[in-house]
Amino acid sequence: MLVTTKEIMDRAYRDHYAVVSPSIDGPECLWMSIRAAEEMKSPVILGMRHGVFAKEELRTFVNFAQTLAEQASVPVSINWDHSPTMDIAFEGFYAGVSSVMLDYSLKPFEENVAGVAELCEKVHRAGVSVEAELGHLGVDTPLEGTDKGIFAVSDCIYTDPKEAAEFVKRTGVDCLAVSIGNKHGIYADDIIPHINFEVLEALNKACGIPLVMHGGSGTGDENLHKAGTMGVCKINVGSDLRKEAADAVINCTDRAKQRTRGFFLMHDGYKECVKHQMEVFGCAGKAW
Ligand SMILES: [Zn+2]
Numbered sequence: 409m410l411v412t413t414k415e416i417m418d419r420a421y422r423d424h425y426a427v428v429s430p431s432i433d434g435p436e437c438l439w440m441s442i443r444a445a446e447e448m449k450s451p452v453i454l455g456m457r458h459g460v461f462a463k464e465e466l467r468t469f470v471n472f473a474q475t476l477a478e479q480a481s482v483p484v485s486i487n488w489d490h491s492p493t494m495d496i497a498f499e500g501f502y503a504g505v506s507s508v509m510l511d512y513s514l515k516p517f518e519e520n521v522a523g524v525a526e527l528c529e530k531v532h533r534a535g536v537s538v539e540a541e542l543g544h545l546g547v548d549t550p551l552e553g554t555d556k557g558i559f560a561v562s563d564c565i566y567t568d569p570k571e572a573a574e575f576v577k578r579t580g581v582d583c584l585a586v587s588i589g590n591k592h593g594i595y596a597d598d599i600i601p602h603i604n605f606e607v608l609e610a611l612n613k614a615c616g617i618p619l620v621m622h623g624g625s626g627t628g629d630e631n632l633h634k635a636g637t638m639g640v641c642k643i644n645v646g647s648d649l650r651k652e653a654a655d656a657v658i659n660c661t662d663r664a665k666q667r668t669r670g671f672f673l674m675h676d677g678y679k680e681c682v683k684h685q686m687e688v689f690g691c692a693g694k695a696w
Contacts, residue, residue, distance in 0.1 A: 409477065409478060409480060409481075409482075409483055409484065410474055410477035410478050410484060410485070410486075410506070411451075411483040411484065411485055411506070412485060412506050412507070412535055412536075412537065413453055413485040413486075413487055413506045413507035413537050413582075414507070414535075414537040414582055415483070415485075416451045416453060416483055416485055417537070417582065417583055417618040417641045417642060418618070419451075419694070419696075420451075420618065420636075420641035420642070420691065420694075421617075421618040421639070421641050423694070424636070424637045424638075424690075425636045425637070425641075425689060425690030425691050425694060426621070426632070426635065426636030426640045426641055426642060426643045426689040426690060426691065427450070427451050427452065427453055427641060427642050427643075427689065427691045427694075428441075428450070428452060428453070428643060428645060428682060428685045428686050428689055428691060429452075429453040429454070429455040429487060429489075429642050429643065429644045429645070430444075430452070430454065430455060430645055430646075430649055430678075430682050430685075431455050431457075431489075431644065431645065431646030431649060431650075432454050432455055432456045432457075432460065432473075433460060433646075433649075433650065434460070435469060435472060436671070436674075436675055436678070437649075437678060438454060438469075438472065438473045438476055439476060439675075440675050440678045440679040440682065441454055441678075441679075441682055442454075442476050442477065442480050442482075442484055443679055444679045444680075444682035444683045444686065445480065445482045445484065445682075445686070445695070446480060446481050446482050447679075447683060448683050448686040448687070448691075448692040448693070449482060449692065449693050449694075449695045450482060450686040450691045450692045450693065450694055450695055451482060451483040451484070451485075451691060451694060451695055451696075452482065452483075452484050452485075452682075452686075452691075453484075453485050453486075453487050453507075453642055454473055454477075454484065454485070454486045454487065455487050455489045455644055455646075456469070456470070456473070456486060456487065456488055456489065456500070456505065457488065457489040457490050458488075458490075458491065458492075458496045458499065458500070463499055466499060466500070466503045467502075467503045467504070470486060470500075470503040470504045470505060471504070473486050474486065474504060481695070482695035483695060483696060485506035485507065486504075486505045486506045486507075487505065487506065487507045487508075487509065487539070487642075488500025488501070488503075488505040488507065488508045488509060489509050489644065490509055490511045491508060491509060491510050491511060492511055494510070494523060494526070494527065497509075497510045497527055501531055501534075501536060505536070506536060506537070507536060507537040507538065507539060507582070508527065508531060508536060508537075508538055508539070509538070509539035509540070509541070509585070510523055510524055510527050510538065510539075510540055511540075511541050511585075512524065512540070512541075513540075513541035513542060513543065513544040513585075514544060517542075517571065517575075520540065520542065520575070521575060521578050521579055524538060524540040524575075524579040524581050525578060525579040525580065528579055528580040528581060528582075529580075532580070537582035537583070538579075538581050538582050538583075539581070539582065539583045539584070539585060539620055539642075540575070540579065540581045540584055540585065541584070541585035541586075541587075541620075541622070542567045542568075542571060542572050542575050542584060542585075542586065542587075543565055543566055543567030543568065543572075543586060543587035544565055544587055545565075545587050545590055545591040545592055545622060545623055565587055566587055566588060566589075566604060566607050567584075567586040567587045567588065567607070567611055569607070569610040569611050569613070569614035569615075570614065572584060572586070572611055572614055572615050573614040573615060576615050576616070576617055581617070582617065582618070583617055583618040583619065583620050583641065583642065584611075584615055584617060584618075584619055584620065585619075585620040585621070585622050586607075586608070586611050586619050586620070586621070588603055588604050588605075588607050588608045588611070588621070588635075589601050589602050589603040589604045589607075590603065590621050590622065590623045590624070590627055591623045592622060592623040592646075592647075593623065593625070593647055594625060594626055594647045594651070595626040598626065599626075600626070600627070600628040600631070601626075601627055601628075601631075603627065603628075603631045603634075603635065605634065605635075605638065608635060608638050608639070608640070609638060611639070612638055612639030615639070618639065618640075618641035618642065619639045619640045619641065620640065620641070620642045620643070620644070621635055621640045621642070621643045621644070622644045623644070624643040624644055624645040624648070624685070625645055625646060625647035625648035625649075625651075626647065626648065629688045632685075632688055632689060633688050633689065633690060636689045636690045636691075637690070643685070643689055645681075645682075645685055648681055648685075649678050649681050649682065652677040652678060652680065652681035653674040653675075653677040653678040653681075654674070654677070655677060656673040656674055656676055656677025657670050657673045657674055657677070660673055
């Protein structure tokens with residue numbers, strides 16, 4: 409069933425688990441994410457974003473996602489991820505998504521507040537919720553005095569709990585993406601990043617709303633599970649899904665199957681990875 413992102417997030421926040429938001433790189437990803445959710449009896453937040461679907465075809469794909477969601481036996485919502493501008497945020501809104509992220513994390517604090525407050529005011533009345541980002545996911549820097557290979561993101565770009573509390577209060581935002589040592593993409597040499605749970609704990613206390621973790625790929629099952637118990641209610645994952653989908657074809661030793669069933673192998677690779685994340689994040693079995 410198609411539900412609002414707020415409904416999914418509020419339950420996750422109350423019951424201390426995180427919901428997977430798989431990166432939707434094409435229509436098959438909509439289909440496989442929902443199948444994974446059904447098999448795991450889990451809610452799911454589909455992560456669509458600009459740049460994947462052309463502006464003129466977006467409505468068609470959102471309609472497709474809505475139809476699949478309506479037919480699903482589990483709660484599904486559609487998030488419009490990482491809008492870099494207000495215009496792009498509204499492209500998603502008018503196409504019919506359930507929630508919109510406005511990413512002004514690289515802009516000055518006041519500009520971020522003003523933009524997100526404006527978006528909240530405009531879309532809340534339509535039942536659409538808003539995600540913002542404060543602090544930003546940075547470049548890896550080696551953590552001094554530790555073994556080579558252990559990396560951390562420097563403290564200066566962590567989300568500041570005081571700022572976050574003020575941001576939440578002034579904008580009316582529904583959920584906040586935070587920077588706690590996570591980053592987008594794949595980590596070199598399968599390094600597990602250092603997640604700063606002290607900062608997360610402070611953010612959770614300061615904000616009082618669901619938090620979001622971007623860049624869930626390669627972050628380590630233990631870290632992700634723990635984050636889900638500490639106020640993180642949505643974890644965005646892309647790279648791991650792409651990798652598992654590709655590996656399913658690359659590692660297939662049956663040459664005939666590899667050539668004739670490639671798409672199906674990719675579907676399975678993607679779906680099994682979403683299912684694994686549902687188990688890890690704690691949202692498996694939480695469908696209603
Ligand atoms: Zn992201």
